[in-house]
Amino acid sequence: MQSHLQHFQLGNVKLLSGEELPDAVLAYRTYGKLSPNKDNVVLLPTFYTGSHIRNEGFFGAGRAIDPAKHFVVSVNMFGNGFSSSPSNAAVPVNGPNFPEITLYDNVFCQHRLLSEIFGIERIQLVAGWSMAGCQAYQWAAQFPEMVEAILPFCASARTSPHNFVFLEGVKAALTADQNFRSGHYDSPPESGLKAFARVYAGWAFSQSFYREGLFRNLGFETPEDLLKDWEEDHLNWDANNLLAKLRTWQTADISANPLYGGDFQLALSAIQAKTIVIASSSDLYFPPEDNKLEVRQMQNAELRIYDSPWGHCVASPGNDPEFTSFLDSAISELVETDIC
Numbered sequence: 001m002q003s004h005l006q007h008f009q010l011g012n013v014k015l016l017s018g019e020e021l022p023d024a025v026l027a028y029r030t031y032g033k034l035s036p037n038k039d040n041v042v043l044l045p046t047f048y049t050g051s052h053i054r055n056e057g058f059f060g061a062g063r064a065i066d067p068a069k070h071f072v073v074s075v076n077m078f079g080n081g082f083s084s085s086p087s088n089a090a091v092p093v094n095g096p097n098f099p100e101i102t103l104y105d106n107v108f109c110q111h112r113l114l115s116e117i118f119g120i121e122r123i124q125l126v127a128g129w130s131m132a133g134c135q136a137y138q139w140a141a142q143f144p145e146m147v148e149a150i151l152p153f154c155a156s157a158r159t160s161p162h163n164f165v166f167l168e169g170v171k172a173a174l175t176a177d178q179n180f181r182s183g184h185y186d187s188p189p190e191s192g193l194k195a196f197a198r199v200y201a202g203w204a205f206s207q208s209f210y211r212e213g214l215f216r217n218l219g220f221e222t223p224e225d226l227l228k229d230w231e232e233d234h235l236n237w238d239a240n241n242l243l244a245k246l247r248t249w250q251t252a253d254i255s256a257n258p259l260y261g262g263d264f265q266l267a268l269s270a271i272q273a274k275t276i277v278i279a280s281s282s283d284l285y286f287p288p289e290d291n292k293l294e295v296r297q298m299q300n301a302e303l304r305i306y307d308s309p310w311g312h313c314v315a316s317p318g319n320d321p322e323f324t325s326f327l328d329s330a331i332s333e334l335v336e337t338d339i340c
Helices: 052-058 103-118 131-142 161-175 190-204 207-211 214-218 223-234 239-250 264-270 288-296 311-315 321-334
Strands: 006-014 020-031 041-045 071-075 125-129 149-153 274-280 301-306
Touching (some): 006 103, 020 052, 020 103, 041 103, 041 131, 071 103, 103 131, 125 131, 125 321, 131 149, 131 239, 149 321, 161 190, 161 239, 190 311, 207 214, 214 223, 274 288, 274 311, 274 321, 288 301, 311 321
Parallel strands (some): 041 071, 041 125, 149 274
């Protein structure tokens, strides 16, 4: 059983920054049936350029996350064009005036969705790729008593300085377009979006990916063919939406909130959820070295490194079937308890 895309009206939301997001909306879709005891909930937030649609590549019949067993809630992050975003918000917070939203804000509102709409008090698993995985960490720190298990893959509990600098690079490429006009564009800043895509593609895959010609596995004869495809894909994105989510990514830190006052070690140690973190050996955004530091400070966490030249995009559905099996095996360990 799957729902149509639904919209949870949050009203005016006070953000961590002190700003307010008026008439906030979370767009979400559910799959499967909530058990009588409400103990089969799997939450899948979305990643940077992802949506509930892209999340469908992480579960299905016979998979570790299976709607026949689990109640899957796939919730769109603020800024992705489905939930409240610069592109769909009303004046005065539309476009470049959209307020800064943190992962803390996203999780706070997702918690309201689960509790107010479904009466959910326990989550069996929060999992996700990239920024979705960052939200899994955030959930476990923000609501430690509610989350039984998390599986972040190709993600981190705090954006590293190097990751921050990478994001500054793609941001600069986008905003340098003279048609961007500080976000007040009348038509899409196409040159900036294409530049953003080209820079991004250099980081999304590893050096070995290009050296070994693995782009051919995706149907591209040359790296230039891949770059042109990435350009076309990014032309479908609203520039202000990309920048709003980029700010959310740059400020990601499970301790940057009143609960932990910036004490990162305290936030990590407060996580009670059984945790398996999966890292790609060649991920340029979220290298295993960062995850090793995190896992050491968590109560019940394990790091598993998947050796691959695919970089961050090893986890993109369809890229590497062996990674899918690796991921599903880990998920099965976390959700193996029979549902009543």
